[in-house]
Amino acid sequence: MNPSPESSKPSLVGRRILIVDDDRLNTRILTSILKPEGYDIVAVYSGEECLERYEQFKPDLVLLDVIMPGITGFETCRTLRDRHGDTLAPVIFITAKSESDDVVEGLAAGGVDYLPKPFKGREALARLRTHLQNRLLNEQQRQLVAQLSSANTAKNRLLGMVAHDLRNPLASIRGLADFLSDGTVGELTADQLDLVKTIQETSQSMLTMVNELLDKSVIESGELKIHPELRPIAELLNKSVYLNNINAAKKGSLIELEGIDAETELNIDADKIKQVIDNLLSNAIKFSPPQSTIRVLVERNGESVSVLVRDQGPGIPENERHKLFQDFGQTSVKPTAGEKSTGLGLAICKRIMESHGGSIAAESVPTGGSIFRITFPAPLLAA
């Protein structure tokens, strides 16, 4: 299974070939040409026999005569194709002469090639070898894809388990550090407080990372489910802006909410959309210099509603913008106070917006900063 350097020329010994021809002389000639190559050969003498034998023998290649008593080779091939679809072994038609009508019909019926009679040994072998090799490579590829896909599933499960098991202990560490720092269990010296603050910040950033990994594994395993209900967008934004302003204040920055109306209601999964808004706001704080003002705007464009977050960061270079919403897609733009980033947050936001039928986009403002825009399409709006 491991692709070796010779894998471009894999050994074909033991590959199975089914010869179908009512003319026994032909099957004998073909068998004598092919046998020395070490192929496993079975010969049958009609289309009906071919259909039956194919199932047990599971050939890697079928050599199929066109004109036979009973069903023709073309019909046989069409039936095989209907039954096996993409996994059908290559079918090579045996034609009396290379009449182009026959060739065309044969290829249309699902054949991959034709072998003109009388047989030329070297030509026949060369053609067969090519098709057998392709078949083998296809098989290997299919297996590889299946293996990778199951490895990916296992990875997601592992990621989910690890993140899940790390989350509660981390949350406890953060919470216990909170209690240490506020004197609940006794006053600390300035030095001790400094250490405890480091524990608080570090456990918080680990927790964010763990949550993003967990989200990622949920999304990848196709288990992202949204539970929409009608919610006023103002409520979500107010809450999110309020909480994020606490962090913004630590950098001397401020988040301002503009153009918001209390009426607009959206049919959304409020937890998930709050996660998107939180992510955009925390990014805006992270990537703007201290003492910045971050603006949040609600825009109604006809039928749709957009929320815009405008920061005062350096903007995103045009040639890196495609990376923004990719997994682990870090750009050259760095947080301004050494904050951490997994590169997963925006990828998760994108999936959450898409699962709502909405979208997310970023643009740079010529006068400085970036705008991140999430858009909710008309069907999400309350009537």
Add this chain to the structure above:
Amino acid sequence: MNYPQTILLTDDEAHIRKFIGLVLRKFDNPRLLEAPDGAQAVELYRQHQPDLVLLDVNMPNMDGVQALGEIMRLDPNAVVVMLTSLANRQTVEECLRLGAVAYIRKDTPRDEMTAQFERIIAECYGQETPA
């Protein structure tokens, strides 16, 4: 405001009990009973009839859902709050159906968790007998 005087705190992880125990101190320093599994929680409930029960969902020796059932059978008026890891809707809904009054995610930040407990306690104990 009335506060629960005795609280039974059940979780198989000591760090969770330690953290939530500190959160609960805010509420007039209640007497805390701690259990590391469902079976012990049911036993402690039988002995002490605490005013508030906090039940983890996944535990050895009888999980939280089962313990909830047992406690509700002992005392249909028991006030039980589930402690969950993930907002697992199905389990949470089953617990609410079985009689739990609320659920709290264990990874909730401290101040938010305090606010959640405040709300739950106000709802279950806050109402003085109307004048």
